[in-house]
Amino acid sequence: MKTLYYITDSTKYDAEEDFFADVFAALRGGVDLIQLREKELSDEEVYARALRIKKEADKYDTPLIIDDRVDVAKKLGVGVHLGDDDMTVKEARAILGENALIGASVKTVERAKEAEAEGASYFGTGALFPTQTKVITRHTSMDTFRAIKKCAKVPVYAIGGINEKTLPELKGEDFDGICVVSAIQYAVDPEAAVKSLRARMKDL
Ligand SMILES: Cc1ncc(COP(=O)(O)OP(=O)(O)O)c(N)n1
Numbered sequence: 001m002k003t004l005y006y007i008t009d010s011t012k013y014d015a016e017e018d019f020f021a022d023v024f025a026a027l028r029g030g031v032d033l034i035q036l037r038e039k040e041l042s043d044e045e046v047y048a049r050a051l052r053i054k055k056e057a058d059k060y061d062t063p064l065i066i067d068d069r070v071d072v073a074k075k076l077g078v079g080v081h082l083g084d085d086d087m088t089v090k091e092a093r094a095i096l097g098e099n100a101l102i103g104a105s106v107k108t109v110e111r112a113k114e115a116e117a118e119g120a121s122y123f124g125t126g127a128l129f130p131t132q133t134k135v136i137t138r139h140t141s142m143d144t145f146r147a148i149k150k151c152a153k154v155p156v157y158a159i160g161g162i163n164e165k166t167l168p169e170l171k172g173e174d175f176d177g178i179c180v181v182s183a184i185q186y187a188v189d190p191e192a193a194v195k196s197l198r199a200r201m202k203d204l
């Protein structure tokens with residue numbers, strides 16, 4: 001069974017409570033992993049949000065991952081996702097320990113080999129499809145995605161513009177899961193969206 005990895009986005013919410021309500025609904029729906037991705041908040045604010053989400057995620061045994069901020073992850077005892085502009089995977093592994101989930105953004109085979117050697121637990125690879133969520137990103141072709149998956153020993157998760165419409169384009173491809181932001185976060189009913197994505201993932 002492929003992994004359904006939900007990445008949060010609070011940028012379009014006026015009320016923080018509405019954001020938490022949708023995050024908790026997605027957890028109820030049954031995501032496998034959850035990442036708190038906050039680009040504008042201070043470390044203290046991210047910590048406070050992460051603590052609340054972790055309490056809820058723990059009820060479902062859903063691991064929490066923090067985007068970018070190794071110190072916050074360390075304080076919470078959770079994982080971290082790192083891109084090219086962040087601390088290296090090697091440094092983060094030294095801080096978080098051998099059992100921590102440490103994800104790496106990987107867009108080339110060279111980077112895949114390097115990130116794996118540094119101790120990455122998984123790769124987030126994309127953007128496979130156009131996305132409105134991360135405006136500045138680089139498209140990853142399906143050929144590059146396949147080459148990364150072929151050389152990887154760790155799980156490779158597809159990211160970028162994945163929703164019910166684009167999901168069938170991944171049918172028959174070898175990969176380990178999908179990362180989804182807007183198709184869950186901004187669904188009318190995030191719990192139902194998770195269940196629906198999960199059902200469609202069975203057809204891949
Ligand atoms: C699972 C996953 N994959 C890729 C990304 C993108 O990370 P990054 O390149 O560091 O960009 P930002 O998300 O920090 O804008 C991710 N966050 N998660």
Ligand SMILES: Cc1nc(C(=O)O)sc1CCOP(=O)(O)O
Nearest residue numbers: 126127131133134137161181182
């Ligand atoms: C967080 C992120 N990273 C990307 C990358 O290309 O590395 S694309 C992306 C956003 C994905 O959002 P949505 O599911 O709404 O398209």
Ligand SMILES: [Mg+2]
Nearest residue numbers: 067068082083
């Ligand atoms: Mg990042």
